[in-house]
Amino acid sequence: MANQTHPSPSTRQRPKALEFFAGIGLARLGLEAGGFEVEWSNDIDANKCYMYRNHFNESGNHTLIEGDMSDLRGTDLPHDASLAWGSSPCTDLSLAGTRDGLDGKQSSAFWQYIRLLNELGSERPAVAVLENVNGLATSHSGEDLASAVRAFNKLGYSVDVLAIDARRFIPQSRPRLFLIGLQNPPTESQEQYSLRPDWLQQVFADPALRTHRAILPDPPAPLMSGLSLYIESMNDTDKRWWDTDRAEAFFDSLSLTQAERVNTLQEEEQISYRTAYRRTRNGKPVWEVRADDVAGCLRTARGGSSRQAIVKLGKGKRAVRWMTPQEYASLMGAAHYNLKGLRPNQIMFGFGDAVAVPVVEWLARHYLMPALQGYLDEPTQQPLTHHESTYNE
Structure with missing residues (x-):
């Protein structure tokens, strides 16, 4: 043609x-x-x-x-x-x-x-x-x-x-x-x-x-790295943090390697964040915390295994909660997307x-x-840096 x-x-x-x-x-x-x-x-x-x-x-x-x-x-x-x-x-x-x-x-x-x-x-x-x-x-x-x-x-x-x-x-x-x-x-x-x-x-x-x-x-x-820049600010008493029993069940499910990773970050002087997914290993549901300061691939919110948790560690403390709808938006480069009047699962999906x-x-x-x-064959301008995108704030 x-x-x-x-x-x-x-x-x-x-x-x-x-x-x-x-x-x-x-x-x-x-x-x-x-x-x-x-x-x-x-x-x-x-x-x-x-x-x-x-x-x-x-x-x-x-x-x-x-x-x-x-x-x-x-x-x-x-x-x-x-x-x-x-x-x-x-x-x-x-x-x-x-x-x-x-x-x-x-x-x-x-x-x-x-x-x-x-x-x-x-x-x-x-x-x-x-x-x-x-x-x-x-x-x-x-x-x-x-x-x-x-x-x-x-x-x-x-x-x-x-x-x-x-x-x-x-x-x-x-x-x-x-x-x-x-x-x-x-x-x-x-x-x-x-x-x-x-x-x-x-x-x-x-x-x-x-x-x-x-x-x-x-x-x-x-x-x-850079996940902490996209984490929604909330105080330690915010009800979105899981209660003690639920949080401890989360940490108890971690493998030895995972637990050592969490314990090391927990004892550091600065606050850091990690994301975690729920997996099934040998027929048993467990949580796995990422080693790096980057979120896993966001998925549609269908069932617990598809949602990521946010783990807050440092200064001798640890806490865990679900990733928020605003964090979903920010981690897709659309921090200013209008979320008013929307259901959380609708947003995350x-x-x-x-x-x-x-x-x-x-x-x-x-x-x-x-x-x-018509100038693809010619030299192009410098690429965007990590934070130049209009919606990446």
């Missing part, structure tokens, strides 16, 4: 974008911080759409469609967008999920995304993005990733594949995969193994797939099932916008 012709971004201040699988709108926050205008969004989940409207206070310049993508047609979408962003469901691709792949009950929604792009015809965006979990790369021995690349190829896109952990920007370990489809790919190439590790190289080595590797600045190095804002902003600034402006 021939490359499409699109208006130059120089003729309009902010290139327009479509946001598929919008969730609570974190991709929109990142894209708009990076210079785009998100004009249209869609999600099937009523609770997420409520959060979306609650935060953005919709104006006439944006349309949010709540409902199943299978009910939409290309004629329902704006035809002037330069970018399409899709964060499709990961349930059937995640290592913690069903592993049914792109044909699974939920992850098959990817094909609706492809269908709608196809129905836009010659007016489809010049750039199309798919964001998902790293499990997409290994699902069905890599065939699902190849199928996704082929689907974009059939629409006229060459595809780059990047692996980016949100830990490069915020203290949360959240690795994700990004497929960047370009109608007009760069002619120069770059290996850059920090973003395209060995386990992705089979995609670029497959001669049947049309791929490219754009020249990009080095992203920030992964954070090794929305943020646990989303893409981190600063990762999207970095891609928007250093990949997506340059791709539209």
Whole structure:
């Protein structure tokens, strides 16, 4: 298929974008911080759409469609967008999920995304993005990733594949995969193994797939600390801290190694924080406390094992509680997200099932916008530092 012709971004201040699988709108926050205008969004989940409207206070310049993508047609979408962003469901691709792949009950929604792009015809965006979990790369021995690349190829896109952990920007370990489809790919190439590790190289080595590797600045190095900057301030008498019996049951469940780690931090003069997940080991529920000063990957709040606890240690004291909704928002790079009037589980589900804002902003600034402006082959500006993101405060 021939490359499409699109208006130059120089003729309009902010290139327009479509946001598929919008969730609570974190991709929109990142894209708009990076210079785009998100004009249209869609999600099937009523609770997420409520959060979306609650935060953005919709104006006439944006349309949010709540409902199943299978009910939409290309004629329902704006035809002037330069970018399409899709964060499709990961349930059937995640290592913690069903592993049914792109044909699974939920992850098959990817094909609706492809269908709608196809129905836009010659007016489809010049750039199309798919964001998902790293499990997409290994699902069905890599065939699902190849199928996704082929689907974009059939629409006229060459595809780059990047692996980016949100830990490069915020203290949360959240690795994700990004497929960047370009109608007009760069002619120069770059290996850059920090973003395209060995386990992705089979995609670029497959001669049947049309791929490219754009020249990009080095992203920030992964954070090794910083969690305390994102912890909600509360005094020791706050009722959200677990009572003595519950806290001691938590600490009693720790393995010898875990207990030694906690005891060492407890005796230090400064206060420190760690996150913890509940696991099942040998059929017994136990808690495991992270060794580093970084949160584990936030998950949707479904059952106790999916929620992280916050452990406060130092000056001879120790305490534990659940991670708060505000901490969920902050650790996704959206500290100023409007949480008023929302239920805690609604908030944690929305943020646990989303893409981190600063990762999207970095891609928007250093990949997506340059791709539209035609200078991906030229030297780019310096990357964002860990704390430059608009929403990373």
